[in-house]
Every structure is written in structure tokens, then in C-alpha cells.
Amino acid sequence: MRARGPAVGRAPVVLLLPALLAVAFLTLPLVALLARTPWSQLADRLTSEAVLQALRLSVVTSLAAVAVVAVVGVPLAWALARLDFPGRSLVRALVIVPLVLPPVVGGVALLSAFGRRGLVGAPLDAAFGVTLPYTTAAVVVAHIFVALPFFVLSVEGALRATDREFDVVAATLGASRWTTFRTVSLPLAGPGLLAGLVLAWARALGEFGATITFAGNFPGTTRTMPNAIYVELQTDPDAALVLSVILMAVSVAVLALLRDRWFDVAVQGAVRR
Amino acid sequence: MSEPFLDAHVVVRRPGHLLDVHLEAQRGEVVAVIGPNGAGKSTLVRALAGVLPLTDGLVRCAGETWEEPGRGVRVEARRRHVGMVFQQGLLFPHLSALRNVAFGPRSRGEPRRRADEAARGWLERLGVADLAERRPAQLSGGQAQRVAVARALAGDPRLLLLDEPLSALDVGVAAALRLELARHLAGHDGVSLLVTHDALDALTLATRVLVVDDGRVAQDGPPDEVARRPATDHVARLVGLNVLRGTSEGTTVRLGDGSLLVTAVPARGEVSAGFAPSAVTLTTEEPVGSARNRWRGTVTSVVPYGASVRVHLDAVGGLIADVTPPSSARLGLTPGTTVWAAVKATEISVYGRDTGLR
Structure with missing residues (x-):
């Protein structure tokens, strides 16, 4: 194995060995998953109503969550990247908390807020008779809660990476901040925005702990793919394997597609244009 | 004499720095602002552009008060009609040369076709019309800076601010653009302010030289006079040129x-x-x-x-x-x-x- 850059000597075994171990550790479970999967049953399982239902629900809820995340996340990222206001670091810290919070704790927190007797949930129930928990909407809310931080951090980083002087240029050319945001900042942060969307979507698609805690696990309304895997693992491990492989395939396929199609185009666009 | 077109007393106080500069200029004047690094030249330009607030003083241009902290007056940068050329060009990397130049007119509400037409005209005047569809990354340093000048002029600015427009260019390219700039600055009917640390720029492009040192005006006069009779040793060092x-x-x-x-x-x-x-x-x-x-x-x-x-x-x-x-x-x-x-x-x-x- 050759070290990159100038030939400064052999790569030390002390570093290489743990690195290889890490790679093996990360790949082995995935290989095992593929090896154990009952491929002959794949077609049947795939078309079974339960799987299709879970898959459909997962796709719909994760995409809905990503849409909301984008609508509120971009402005938040912009504010964090471009505005100087007191307590900005506090806001950023608050945004990061769900990132490190155990998802199940997030679910409990969501229940405390939006549950039937929650801080917001109780008045909501009293005034409109609306209860959120254990509905498909709750799945989306759980997804938003865990995916938003990924997105905001990614977009904020992208916005910070674009030269703030461009804002100055745009201002001297007569552009309002809104125009500048639309026509300059956002396009320049495009690749970061896309990466953020993919990250958020992947996070939402795989979300389990907060979802099952806050939304439950009802077939058709809140049983997303991860929830279905959890159920099947206790009754029918083969089914769990098949579902896992499907989820893995969907994730990898979309990531690969985005990488090849949009990422490269977007990145080239920003760098080479 | 009538009221000067540009009447500025720029005071910007920041920890460890004080800029206190008086500047008056008539229409058509090209004022070179020269001084060592850290003298406050860029601060002066940014304050005039309105992207850096004054601590005190006032800026009046074309009969309008742009800023006067004492009276709580402050016109936003985008409403000042300034044109700015930056050292690094700072063309929007995701827009073609044409779209870059059309950005100003578009922002000020021109319909797209009229903005494009105006932009094309400016690119032509700067001799880069054939590069209209190129992105900044596909332009050489000199070409990019021409586009940047076109972009600044396309807004028909009352105050044209050039912050070291030539210093990032190769010597030969800079010389060619300096020649071109001389023409456009002479043709600009507002006030042009050219920040430079190069005596050559100051003495060849400007009708007046303002020497700024340590946040203050060290000398203000015609180029020949400043070069021949520098007020201080420091000025002599800066503008010593035949x-x-x-x-x-x-x-x-x-x-x-x-x-x-x-x-x-x-x-x-x-x-x-x-x-x-x-x-x-x-x-x-x-x-x-x-x-x-x-x-x-x-x-x-x-x-x-x-x-x-x-x-x-x-x-x-x-x-x-x-x-x-x-x-x-x-x-x-x-x-x-x-x-x-x-x-x-x-x-x-x-x-x-x-x-x-x-």
C-alpha cells in the first residue's frame, strides 16, 4: 500500500492494522446480512402486502419529513450562518441536541410535548380534538425531529463555506437580502443542500426509536420499514432479513444515484463554473 | 463653488483602529486613495459603499444624504447606487459573465431582456462581449476583472469604488487593463474612487490623489503635486515616482x-x-x-x-x-x-x- 503524497516512508503498521480492522468491522455485518438472506423467497416477500405497505409508508413519511425539514431548515441554517444575534451559539447547541439524543428519548420527549396530555398536545386536544401520537402524522413528526439537525448543520456549513463577500457584492448591485439569498447564497450552497437532503432522508428512512415510542407500530399507519423489521425479527427472522436487505438496497441505490447524478453535477457546477 | 458631488467625512472607530477621513469630490473626478496596508483604505471604501456603518461623520452624494449617524440617517448599500470592483473580482461563480453583469440591472427591477441588453453593451465596451456565456472559472484573471468592471458600471453608479482592482493580476495583464481603466474612469460621470497601494495606478489613472496613512489623510492633491512635493516622508515613500x-x-x-x-x-x-x-x-x-x-x-x-x-x-x-x-x-x-x-x-x-x- 502506498501512502499518498510525497514518499515519506512506509505507512506504519500501528496505523494500518486498526484501519483495516475498522473496515472489516463495518463491512462484515453487511456481508453477513447478504449471506444469510433467503434470496429464493425474496420475490414473494417483496410483493407481500405487509412489506409493500411498510415500504410505501416509509417512503411517504420520510419524503414528507424531508420536505418540512427543507422548508424550515434552510431558513434556520441561513440565520445561523449569516445573522449575528445574541444567543446564536445557544441556538446552534439546541439544534444539535436531537443529534446526540438517544432516539427513544426523543420519542418520549415528543410524547411529553405532543402527547394527549402533553404541553402542546393537551390544549390541542381540548381546542380542536386533534391528537397526534400513534398517527401517520406522528411518524412524520418523529422523522422531522431526528432529521432536522443533520440538515441544518449540513446547510449551515455549506452557507458558511460560500464567501460572505458575495453578499456584499450583491448588496452593492442593488439586491435585497432575499434576492441575494435566492439568487446567490442558495445556488452556491447547492451541493451542501443536496447532501443535507440526502442525509436527512436517510436518517428519516431508518428512524426507529423515536417513531415506535411516539407513533407506535400499527400496520398501515405507523409501521414503517424499521418497525416492520423489529416485529418480524421476533416472529419470522427470515422476513426480517429480507426487509433489511430491501432497506439497505434502497438506501445504497439512492445514495449511489445521487452521488453519480446530482452530487457530481452540483459539485462541478459550484467548483468549475 | 457649488456643493461637491461627493461630500464625505468618514469616521469608523474600531478597537485599535480609527479612520477619520474627509473627502470631497466633484463629478468626473477620479480620486486615487493610496496608503500602506492597514491604513484604512478598504474600510473607507466599504463605509462609502454602505456595507460598514459609520461611527460618526456623514456621507452625502449627488445631493442625497447616505449616512449621518448623528441624525440617525443611513441608506442601505443597495439603495446607494454605488458600483464596486474588488481585488479578487468576486464574480458570482454560478453565473455566466452576462448574468453577472445583468445582476445589477435585474436587482433594480429591469426586465430580463433590457438587463441582458445593457449587460451585453457593457461587456462590449470592456472588450469581452465574446465571453458573455462563460462562467468566471473559464475566464483569465484579466478577463474576469474586465467583467467585474462591466458589472460595476452597468448599474450606472454615482460612486464607483475600485478596491485594488489590478493588484491580483499579472504585471502585463495589469498594464493592459490599467490603460482600459483610464478610459472608463475618464468617461464615468460620477465620482470614481480607486484604492491602490501602487503609486503607478495613482499617478496614471487619477485626477487627484488622497494619501491615507494610519487612518488619516496625509495628503490630498493633484498627482503631480503629490509625487513632486510629498507632504511627509511616508507619502514620499508611497508615491515617490517620476x-x-x-x-x-x-x-x-x-x-x-x-x-x-x-x-x-x-x-x-x-x-x-x-x-x-x-x-x-x-x-x-x-x-x-x-x-x-x-x-x-x-x-x-x-x-x-x-x-x-x-x-x-x-x-x-x-x-x-x-x-x-x-x-x-x-x-x-x-x-x-x-x-x-x-x-x-x-x-x-x-x-x-x-x-x-x-
Whole structure:
């Protein structure tokens, strides 16, 4: 194995060995998953109503969550990247908390807020008779809660990476901040925005702990793919394997597609244009 | 005299820095702001543009008060109608040259077609119309800076601010663009402010030079005067440059007094010829060397200047020469001494004159 850059000597075994171990550790479970999967049953399982239902629900809820995340996340990222206001670091810290919070704790927190007797949930129930928990909407809310931080951090980083002087240029050319945001900042942060969307979507698609805690696990309304895997693992491990492989395939396929199609185009666009 | 077109008293106080600069300018004036790094030149420009708030003072331009903290007046940068050219160009990397130039008119509400038309016109004037569809990354430094100038001018600015527009370019490219800039600055009917740390820019492009040092105006006057009679040692160091004006034909420049100046690079029309004081050699007898430009003159002043001695002569309207103290002593240089000054043609740079090349 050759070290990159100038030939400064052999790569030390002390570093290489743990690195290889890490790679093996990360790949082995995935290989095992593929090896154990009952491929002959794949077609049947795939078309079974339960799987299709879970898959459909997962796709719909994760995409809905990503849409909301984008609508509120971009402005938040912009504010964090471009505005100087007191307590900005506090806001950023608050945004990061769900990132490190155990998802199940997030679910409990969501229940405390939006549950039937929650801080917001109780008045909501009293005034409109609306209860959120254990509905498909709750799945989306759980997804938003865990995916938003990924997105905001990614977009904020992208916005910070674009030269703030461009804002100055745009201002001297007569552009309002809104125009500048639309026509300059956002396009320049495009690749970061896309990466953020993919990250958020992947996070939402795989979300389990907060979802099952806050939304439950009802077939058709809140049983997303991860929830279905959890159920099947206790009754029918083969089914769990098949579902896992499907989820893995969907994730990898979309990531690969985005990488090849949009990422490269977007990145080239920003760098080479 | 009528109220000046630009009337500014820029006071910006920041920890460890104070900028306190008075500046008045009439329509059509090109004011070079020159000074060492950290003198506050960029702060001045950004304050005038409105992207950096004044601590005190006022900015009035074209009969409008843009900023006056004492009265709580502050017009946003985007409503000031300034044009700005930055050292690094700062073209929007995701937009074509055309879209970059059309950005200003579009932001100010022009319909797309009219904005594009105007942008095309400006690209043409800057000689880069054929590059309209290119992205900034596909432009050379000089081309990009031309587009940047077009973008700044496309808004028909009342105040054109150029912050070291040539300093990031290769010498040759800078020289070509300097010539071009001279034309556009002379044609601009608002006030142009050119920030530079290059005496050559200041003396060849400007109608007035404002020397800023340590946040204050060290000198304010016509280029010739500032170059020949710098107010302080510091100014002398900054703008110490001989500039002769004349009409060029091939490698010969006919100067105002009818004498001829030989240069190495051919040029045509009204030019400024510049050379450093250190390029001038002084002798007591008429020199017989390779230097083809020789003048006889009387020493008007001899002042120590850094490690050398700066000598002023009355030849060709005033020459500056830097010599070493031993040479000065050997030549017996005192005011009144008659000496010969010589400059090699290869030491002379030739530039289009500020008002010429129309």
C-alpha cells in the first residue's frame, strides 16, 4: 500500500492494522446480512402486502419529513450562518441536541410535548380534538425531529463555506437580502443542500426509536420499514432479513444515484463554473 | 463653488483602529486613495459603499444624504447606487459573465431582456462581449476583472469604488487593463474612487490623489503635486515616482517642453511615462553610457530618505532621484548644484494618460 503524497516512508503498521480492522468491522455485518438472506423467497416477500405497505409508508413519511425539514431548515441554517444575534451559539447547541439524543428519548420527549396530555398536545386536544401520537402524522413528526439537525448543520456549513463577500457584492448591485439569498447564497450552497437532503432522508428512512415510542407500530399507519423489521425479527427472522436487505438496497441505490447524478453535477457546477 | 458631488467625512472607530477621513469630490473626478496596508483604505471604501456603518461623520452624494449617524440617517448599500470592483473580482461563480453583469440591472427591477441588453453593451465596451456565456472559472484573471468592471458600471453608479482592482493580476495583464481603466474612469460621470497601494495606478489613472496613512489623510492633491512635493516622508515613500506626460510615437515620447524621451516599449498617443527615483543616475559631467535619456538640471533639494538620499532637480518640470549618501557626498549635492540626470529607456514604463485614449 502506498501512502499518498510525497514518499515519506512506509505507512506504519500501528496505523494500518486498526484501519483495516475498522473496515472489516463495518463491512462484515453487511456481508453477513447478504449471506444469510433467503434470496429464493425474496420475490414473494417483496410483493407481500405487509412489506409493500411498510415500504410505501416509509417512503411517504420520510419524503414528507424531508420536505418540512427543507422548508424550515434552510431558513434556520441561513440565520445561523449569516445573522449575528445574541444567543446564536445557544441556538446552534439546541439544534444539535436531537443529534446526540438517544432516539427513544426523543420519542418520549415528543410524547411529553405532543402527547394527549402533553404541553402542546393537551390544549390541542381540548381546542380542536386533534391528537397526534400513534398517527401517520406522528411518524412524520418523529422523522422531522431526528432529521432536522443533520440538515441544518449540513446547510449551515455549506452557507458558511460560500464567501460572505458575495453578499456584499450583491448588496452593492442593488439586491435585497432575499434576492441575494435566492439568487446567490442558495445556488452556491447547492451541493451542501443536496447532501443535507440526502442525509436527512436517510436518517428519516431508518428512524426507529423515536417513531415506535411516539407513533407506535400499527400496520398501515405507523409501521414503517424499521418497525416492520423489529416485529418480524421476533416472529419470522427470515422476513426480517429480507426487509433489511430491501432497506439497505434502497438506501445504497439512492445514495449511489445521487452521488453519480446530482452530487457530481452540483459539485462541478459550484467548483468549475 | 457649488456643493461637491461627493461630500464625505468618514469616521469608523474600531478597537485599535480609527479612520477619520474627509473627502470631497466633484463629478468626473477620479480620486486615487493610496496608503500602506492597514491604513484604512478598504474600510473607507466599504463605509462609502454602505456595507460598514459609520461611527460618526456623514456621507452625502449627488445631493442625497447616505449616512449621518448623528441624525440617525443611513441608506442601505443597495439603495446607494454605488458600483464596486474588488481585488479578487468576486464574480458570482454560478453565473455566466452576462448574468453577472445583468445582476445589477435585474436587482433594480429591469426586465430580463433590457438587463441582458445593457449587460451585453457593457461587456462590449470592456472588450469581452465574446465571453458573455462563460462562467468566471473559464475566464483569465484579466478577463474576469474586465467583467467585474462591466458589472460595476452597468448599474450606472454615482460612486464607483475600485478596491485594488489590478493588484491580483499579472504585471502585463495589469498594464493592459490599467490603460482600459483610464478610459472608463475618464468617461464615468460620477465620482470614481480607486484604492491602490501602487503609486503607478495613482499617478496614471487619477485626477487627484488622497494619501491615507494610519487612518488619516496625509495628503490630498493633484498627482503631480503629490509625487513632486510629498507632504511627509511616508507619502514620499508611497508615491515617490517620476511621471512625465507627453505624446508617444513608437518608442519616442515628445514631452510637454518639446524634449524627447526614449522608451523601450512602443506606444501611441497621449501617455504617461513613469520611472522610479532609484532608476535615475546623477553625474557631474554629461554621461556617455547606454542611458539614452539625459537632462541637465539644478538641484533644488537634498533630503535624507531612508537609507538613501532623495534629490529633487528642476529638469523636465521636476525630477526625483534617489542616490546613496556616499554618492551624494562625492557629487557634492547641495541645492544649486548643476548635475546631469540619466535614465535608461528600459527603466521607463509607459501608460495611457488618464484623459487620453477616448
